[in-house]
Amino acid sequence: MIQVVPLIGISCCFRTIDVANIGQVRHHTVYEMYADYVRDVLGAAPVLIPALYEAADTAALAVLTSRLDGLLLTGSPSNVCLRPDDQADHGFAEVEGFVGSADLKRDWTTLPLLRQALQDELPVLGICRGMQEMNVLHGGSMVHELHLQQGRMDHRSDKTVPYWDRYGPAHRAIPQPGSWIANQLKQSDFEPDPDLSDLQINSLHTQAVDLPGNGIEVELRAEDGTIEAIRIENAKSFAYGVQWHIEWHHDCSPLNVLISNAFRAASQTRAHRLQGLAS
Structure with a gap:
């Protein structure tokens, strides 16, 4: 099979950043690690998607998903502020009593974009906030301040250590019986340690999935029951x-x-199929 380089879209956040000698300037931003991950780990070409497409702009979103081979929904300090609402304009409404920082421009881009991507059978990987967007789109609920919930660990990062150290292993992830990841581990002949110490993951979040949405399968949980993969x-x-x-x-x-x-x-696989259709 001829080697092709897939195009993977990366969702951006919308932020106001202080720029020297200018002042506050609005930016579409993404941490460099996401682009590096797409290029170096996935062997794909990263395509940044600015947070400017409103839900009504379905034609632009359809063009994007028709040309991409994958969609990476990134993490962010902001929480998901919109929820599906058939009675609201464009099918989404803001959360009442919202807690945390919001990024409405991102919400109005990623939620409709994800809906279009799934319709077009585009492979999707959601990371941190990106996973939460997947759950929200399917009607799932969220916990905004997980560390305040009884019986839950503090899943926030340790701000007293250097930035790169915050992404080190923090706690275990437990595969759920019958899950896709449990089957993948079995097929790979990987034998976890009895205490699952070799299934450690990092933890840098305040918001978390509460109730899974329709059609959402829970794949991994933390020791305190927090959903870690869907x-x-x-x-x-x-x-x-x-x-x-x-x-x-x-x-x-x-x-x-x-x-x-x-x-x-x-x-x-999608890149090969699209290239074959175009040739």
């Missing part, structure tokens, strides 16, 4: 979400390798 059951291509930052220390866990390999393979 899969869209009826998706016609790879559609997986992880709460941790898989783009960091990629080779440190078999979870990272198996999930990344599956996303890469699905994106390459």
Whole structure:
């Protein structure tokens, strides 16, 4: 098979940043690790998607998904502020009593974009906030301040350590019986330690999935029961979400390798199919 380089779209956030000698300037932003992950781990070409497409602009979103081979929904300090609402304009409404920082321009881009991507059978990987967007789109609920919930660990990062150290292993992830990842681990002949110490993941989030949405399968949980990975059951291509930052220390866990390999393979398959249709 001829080697092709898939095009993978990366969702951007919308932020106002202080620029020297200018002042506050609005930017579409993405952390460099996401682009590096797409290029170096997935072997694909990263395409940044600015947070400017409103839900009504379905034609532009359809063009995007028709030309991409994969979609990476990135993490962010902001929480998902919109929820599906058939009675609201464009099918989404803002959360009442919202807690945390919001990024409405991103919400109005990623939620309709994800809906279009799934319709067009585009492979999807959601990371941190990206996983939460997958759950929200399917009607799932969220916990905004997980650390305040009784019986839950503090899943926020340790701000007293250097930036790069915050992405080190923080706690275990437990595969759920019958899940896709449990089957992948079994087929790979990987034998987890009895205490699952080799299935460690990082943890840098305040918001988390509360109740899974329709068609959302829980794949992994933390020791305190927090949902750490989900899969869209009826998706016609790879559609997986992880709460941790898989783009960091990629080779440190078999979870990272198996999930990344599956996303890469699905994106390459689509790239070959689209290239064949275009030739």
